[in-house]
Amino acid sequence: MKPRYPAAPNYGISWRSIQVEPVxxxxxxxxxxxxxxxxxxxxxxxxxxxxQALEKIFGQELGRRIGDxxxxxxxxxxxxxxxxxxSSRWAPxxxxxxxxxxxxxxxxxxxxxxxxxxxxxxxxxxxxxxxxAKTANRSGLTAPEDGRQLIExxxxxxxxxxxxxxxxxxxx
Numbered sequence: 001m002k003p004r005y006p007a008a009p010n011y012g013i014s015w016r017s018i019q020v021e022p023v024x025x026x027x028x029x030x031x032x033x034x035x036x037x038x039x040x041x042x043x044x045x046x047x048x049x050x051x052q053a054l055e056k057i058f059g060q061e062l063g064r065r066i067g068d069x070x071x072x073x074x075x076x077x078x079x080x081x082x083x084x085x086x087s088s089r090w091a092p093x094x095x096x097x098x099x100x101x102x103x104x105x106x107x108x109x110x111x112x113x114x115x116x117x118x119x120x121x122x123x124x125x126x127x128x129x130x131x132x133a134k135t136a137n138r139s140g141l142t143a144p145e146d147g148r149q150l151i152e153x154x155x156x157x158x159x160x161x162x163x164x165x166x167x168x169x170x171x172x
Contacts, residue, residue: 009106012039013113014086017100017121018073020066022058029098032070034117035077037086038110045078047071048118073097 017031032054036044047070055063073092077099080090086102100121107113 009108009112011107011109011113012104013037013107013110013116014102014104015113015117015121016086016102017117018070018077018092019098019100020070021096021098022062022066024096031100031121032066033074033077034114034121035081035086036110036113036117037081038113042110043078043082044110044114045074045081046114046118047074048121069094069097 013036015034015036018033018035019029019031021027021029032049033045033047036046051064051067053063054067057063058066072094076093077090080088084090090099092099103117103120105113105116107116
């Protein structure tokens with residue numbers, strides 16, 4: 001009997017994280033968003049951590065400010081990378097925000113690529129997702145299944161701004 005393996009992914013993607021350094025000059029950065037571009041030039045810029053989680057981590061005022069700054073960076077990155085390859089150098093428009101190195105790999109499709117970038121860019125996104133669980137027993141889900149459910153929940157509830165989570169300014 002020959003072993004059967006799943007089909008290898010064949011959709012080329014590249015991604016970069018958008019990071020924040022909440023304590024200036026500390027060198028400690030947290031990935032809050034990801035920019036993913038497919039071989040067919042499809043672009044997705046996704047917020048990895050909801051503003052509510054940022055407010056819990058950094059306090060209501062600083063969390064909201066980081067969320068607003070991140071939205072500004074997301075909008076600027078989306079405009080820039082919709083016209084340029086992901087290998088192009090772009091600088092976030094606000095101090096304290098940074099762009100991570102480009103990572104290139106294969107995925108099944110854009111949604112799978114978005115999930116891969118989220119899992120490999122930010123452990124906070126996994127923690128925030130686990131915090132949204134309705135039950136305490138999470139042993140039946142793997143991280144990829146968990147991430148897919150989060151992406152689907154955001155899109156099904158009609159709150160998808162193209163960034164993965166509701167816009168902090170409008171709530172939609």
